Amino acid sequence: MDFDDIVRTRRSVHQYTDEPIDQETLEAIFETASLAPSGYNLQPWEFLVIGEEKAKANLAEVAYGQEHVTDAAVAVVILGTTDLTAHADAVFDDWLAKEYIPDEEVKTALLENVEAMNEMPEDERRIWTTRSSALAAMTLIYAAWDHGVASCPMEGFDPAGLVETFEIPDGYEPVMLVTLGYPAEDASDIENTRKGRRPVDEFVHYESFEPAPKTSLEVPGEDGD
């Protein structure tokens, strides 16, 4: 689908059909998501895909009972490693093989950079992994819609409960949930007028930053703006 159409027709959808998403489609969506950029190409994301009924019920429970978690075909828990070094060696070997860097010496220097960054306090590493993992999550959401699969990104869940329920080991940040499923025919999220957006001239600032005193919302492309 045309990218602009994807962005303009995507909605956060809460109502799904019972149709499952076949494995081939899921894998294609995940493969596209893998092409998201990340700092140093370190790709800190892990996708935990929950599709079994009992597991979806457990996930809904840590998501404050939100029903679209169980109604969706699957819910993807986006996790991010807080260990910056997790994939660094393989990543820089790849750079070396493809001549993004000239030699082992540069690779060693890059590894040392990443190891030094890994000394950041835990909160900074949580921010680091949230940043890149959200880039992959956004790509996942658009890739899903490109296959006709609707989604709902969710940050409303109890991270400690999630970690306990799904036995997530230390060192992984639960970044967000993304439910995936085919949209119900009469899904109100699709039928309704799109939720408003802050206008470009409010959130874009040229050369210097002065926040707008008050927010106004509009729907780009739908109200003549």
Added chain:
Amino acid sequence: MDFDDIVRTRRSVHQYTDEPIDQETLEAIFETASLAPSGYNLQPWEFLVIGEEKAKANLAEVAYGQEHVTDAAVAVVILGTTDLTAHADAVFDDWLAKEYIPDEEVKTALLENVEAMNEMPEDERRIWTTRSSALAAMTLIYAAWDHGVASCPMEGFDPAGLVETFEIPDGYEPVMLVTLGYPAEDASDIENTRKGRRPVDEFVHYESFEPAPKTSLEVPGEDGD
């Protein structure tokens, strides 16, 4: 452009032509970025667009001298407010007007939720704003490429230096930089084989999470996988 083509041909580009990006194109890119989803549709992002030569030089300085900051037509500083309530009232008025919620009582309850979340420690609010602002940044990057404008997302900069240099008021997190410009004809980032990605079967986990012991990289769609 077709979404799949955008994702597959996008690269993080460091070499740009001298061609400026006209205002209309920039605004179209920003308008598309505004359609990104965010928690409660709170849209915490602010884009500070730096195009003047002196300002780009100042930005490059806080970005450890990385030359593509000055070579790009503009660099966008993605900022995120750490005040969850900043746009809440207008957002929930919009929900009310469009019948996403039935009445003022529900609006009041939603506002109270957001105000309660705003009591989170600052680090949690920084993670919150990073999450949604990165969703907008990812949309910005794809929207730019849809207009033929290459980009490079950057997290390598000194946030305190940036805040000081550009007089960013308290309460805004510098989430990332995104350079924008038309790619140089022989840009090596485009000519080179794409940097490898962790394969789907490594980062996707069905029903339970067990991290892969070791990373291997491949280029999806280019090596027969």
